[in-house]
Amino acid sequence: MQSHDRRDRLIVQSTDSLEGVIDISGAKNSVLKIMAATLLAEGEYKLHNVPRITDVDLMIELLCAVGCEVAWADTSPATLIITVPADINPVAPYEIVEKFRASIVLLGPMLGRCGEARVALPGGDDFGPRPIDMHLHGLKQMGAHIKVVHGNIEAATKGLFGVRTTLDFPSVGATENLLMAAVAAEGVTVIDNAAREPEISDLCKFLTAMGASINGVGSSTLEIQGTTAQHRALQATDHTVIPDRVEVATYLIALGITRGDLTITRARYGHIMLLVQKLSDMGMRIRSDGDSIRATSVGRLKSVDCATLPYPGLATDYKPFLVALLATASGVSIVTENLFAGRFRYIDELRRMGADIHTDSHHAVVRGVDRLSGAPVKAHDIRAGAALAVAGLGAKGTTMISDAHHIARGYEDIVGKLCGVGARISSD
Numbered sequence: 001m002q003s004h005d006r007r008d009r010l011i012v013q014s015t016d017s018l019e020g021v022i023d024i025s026g027a028k029n030s031v032l033k034i035m036a037a038t039l040l041a042e043g044e045y046k047l048h049n050v051p052r053i054t055d056v057d058l059m060i061e062l063l064c065a066v067g068c069e070v071a072w073a074d075t076s077p078a079t080l081i082i083t084v085p086a087d088i089n090p091v092a093p094y095e096i097v098e099k100f101r102a103s104i105v106l107l108g109p110m111l112g113r114c115g116e117a118r119v120a121l122p123g124g125d126d127f128g129p130r131p132i133d134m135h136l137h138g139l140k141q142m143g144a145h146i147k148v149v150h151g152n153i154e155a156a157t158k159g160l161f162g163v164r165t166t167l168d169f170p171s172v173g174a175t176e177n178l179l180m181a182a183v184a185a186e187g188v189t190v191i192d193n194a195a196r197e198p199e200i201s202d203l204c205k206f207l208t209a210m211g212a213s214i215n216g217v218g219s220s221t222l223e224i225q226g227t228t229a230q231h232r233a234l235q236a237t238d239h240t241v242i243p244d245r246v247e248v249a250t251y252l253i254a255l256g257i258t259r260g261d262l263t264i265t266r267a268r269y270g271h272i273m274l275l276v277q278k279l280s281d282m283g284m285r286i287r288s289d290g291d292s293i294r295a296t297s298v299g300r301l302k303s304v305d306c307a308t309l310p311y312p313g314l315a316t317d318y319k320p321f322l323v324a325l326l327a328t329a330s331g332v333s334i335v336t337e338n339l340f341a342g343r344f345r346y347i348d349e350l351r352r353m354g355a356d357i358h359t360d361s362h363h364a365v366v367r368g369v370d371r372l373s374g375a376p377v378k379a380h381d382i383r384a385g386a387a388l389a390v391a392g393l394g395a396k397g398t399t400m401i402s403d404a405h406h407i408a409r410g411y412e413d414i415v416g417k418l419c420g421v422g423a424r425i426s427s428d
Contacts, residue, residue, distance in 0.1 A: 010415070012392030012399040013424035017260030020421035022251050024266045025051035025412040026077065026241035030199040032102040033176050034206045034239060035059045035082065039066065039109040040184055041210060042084045043236025050080040050241060054409040061096050062103060084236065088113065094120035094151065100409065104132055107155060108177035111144055112184025116156040134174035138165045142185055162187030162226055170195040170220065170310045176203060182224040183212040183234065191222045197311040198271045202242045209237040245271040246317045247411065248293065250386050253321040254418065256284055256297045257328065257394035262421060264293040274314050278304055282329060303331030303368055308338050320346050320387035327355040328394060329368040337362045346384035349377040353395055374399040382410035389414065393423055
């Protein structure tokens with residue numbers, strides 16, 4: 001397994017500008033689900049453009065725990081070779097599951113493949129409760145018997161069958177779990193109010209290459225023809241993971257904080273349209289150039305209001321970076337979090353750096369100051385840690401970020417990529 005630099009502190013120095021080229025890695029929120037989907041059929045899979053991040057390592061551990069063989073190919077971008085045996089052990093153990101939330105998506109494919117599954121209740125980032133009721137309700141509708149015993153979700157079925165189900169909220173995880181289960185079910189499943197994120201479309205593309213029949217990809221209604229009814233077997237395939245749009249957002253906002261000129265390669269402009277609109281309204285210049293994005297930031301940016309919403313709305317993962325950027329913009333901004341309660345914990349850390357931010361329920365009022373000041377701060381989750389890193393680039397003095405191991409869960413070599421365009425950042 002690939003080893004990572006998991007040093008637990010980042011030291012960020014004031015950086016005047018960023019200039020150069022940054023290559024974007026594969027999407028964390030896509031590859032983890034695609035790795036889980038390999039359990040639907042035996043054979044050898046080759047996944048290309050896989051990010052070398054801690055969460056991928058954890059998913060590798062889970063796949064190995066159920067009986068798969070996993071190896072890295074010596075390529076760049078990285079290729080992961082997953083060999084799934086004829087028989088797998090449908091148990092996702094607590095000692096791995098408790099480290100990251102994406103593990104819950106093993107439930108659907110294991111249940112669909114084996115007719116049973118045991119998955120420990122998931123852990124992951126600490127920014128409030130994220131119930132899995134919709135996952136379980138949908139699987140029960142499809143014929144699964146589910147109970148929670150001693151911290152484990154235990155599911156069994158004599159055979160999943162197609163249903164029409166409507167999600168209370170366009171949950172990404174619930175959409176993915178039900179989608180993977182439906183592929184192995186008998187009959188037609190329709191998921192209404194499905195999440196529309198690009199990562200779900202990427203999963204659909206992968207499942208289709210395996211032999212699944214899915215209509216409505218990219219829309220809020222997915223129709224899945226179960227392969228059981230079609231008497232055709234799913235089969236192993238190769239797939240190239242889409243670029244990570246949250247990583248693109250991170251580096252665009254780092255540029256907005258420091259100023260300069262960046263070319264971001266292997267990026268999908270169409271996946272970040274609303275973010276581009278917000279950053280353009282603030283004063284940045286951003287344009288598409290094939291599979292690259294060219295961005296320029298000169299002078300102090302202007303404040304804007306923003307609210308998180310399911311895709312194609314503004315992603316909740318962008319919000320910590322945006323708040324860090326707005327903290328030094330000219331004027332007052334109101335930021336509204338509509339998706340996750342408790343995802344404002346990083347604001348206390350930004351206040352330590354001199355930010356003027358007041359929170360009230362799911363709103364944050366951000367009054368821009370001329371400049372932040374370096375301070376010792378703590379990363380509570382992946383995106384909060386990255387937000388503190390980019391904030392530190394524009395702050396006067398030195399910012400020391402503890403618990404920086406969170407950042408390595410979602411970013412491949414963030415220190416190396418930023419240093420390559422002139423940032424003053426190092427691990428300690």
